[in-house]
Amino acid sequence: MPRNIIIAIFLLLLLSINNASAVERMARIIGGRTADSGAWPWMAGLVDNFSNTVFCGASLVAKDWVLTAAHCVYYKNNFSFNVIINQAQFDSGMGERLAVDYILFHPLYNNFSLENDLALIKLATPSQNQPVNVLAPFSSQDNxxxxxxALGWGPISSPSTIYPSELYSRLIYH
Incomplete structure (x- = not known):
């Protein structure tokens, strides 16, 4: 992918975030219900190759790129994890499991404050799934x-260190 397309993706993401670094941190989203299989074909999970567990969520934003939180992959290398796509039940074997080529961090990412907590992961091979439709920039008042x-593999109760093997969804309000 040419360098100018990578820069365009970062600019699009920066425009759509609407000054996220100025917003106070929100509480974690806990609970929800098991997501329907196939309902979120662009939803991805990052899978540790040693423990074979999902450790973070991501979104397929182009056939060969996923977007995730930078803190999820800051201490990882591209050989230590894979990306699963369109797989609501982690151990089902459905969906795709793809290797990582390399990771790009937001140029202003701060690992201590977590400002600009964005990373793009280049997949070693393109996904067969459709990427998410990226929204145009909007005012936070519009919604x-x-x-x-909200989608994820995070804990379903608090406090908890138990992570489910299923993708969970939860209705939230802006």
């Missing part, structure tokens, strides 16, 4: 009170 869906 006040509207429903959204």
């Amino acid at each position: 006040v009170g509207k429903e959204a869906i």
Whole structure:
């Protein structure tokens, strides 16, 4: 992928975040229900190759790129994990499991404050799944009170260190 396309992806992401670093940190999203298989074909999970567990979520933003939180992969190398895509049940064997080529961090990412907590992961081979539709930039006021869906493999109760093998979804409000 040419360098100018990579820069364009970063600029698009920066424009769509709407000054996220100025927003106070929100509480974690806990709970939800098991996500329907195939409902989120662009949803990805990062899988540790040693423990074979999902440690973070990601989104397929292009056939060969996923977007994740930089803190998830800051201490990882491209050989230590794979990316699963369109696999709501981690141990089902459905979906794709793809190797990582390399990782790009937001140029202003701060691992201590977690400002600009974005990373792009270049997949070694393109995904067969459709990438997520990226929204155009909007004002945070445009969606006040509207429903959204949060997805992830995080703990389903608090406090907990137990992570499910299923993708969970939860209705949230902006």
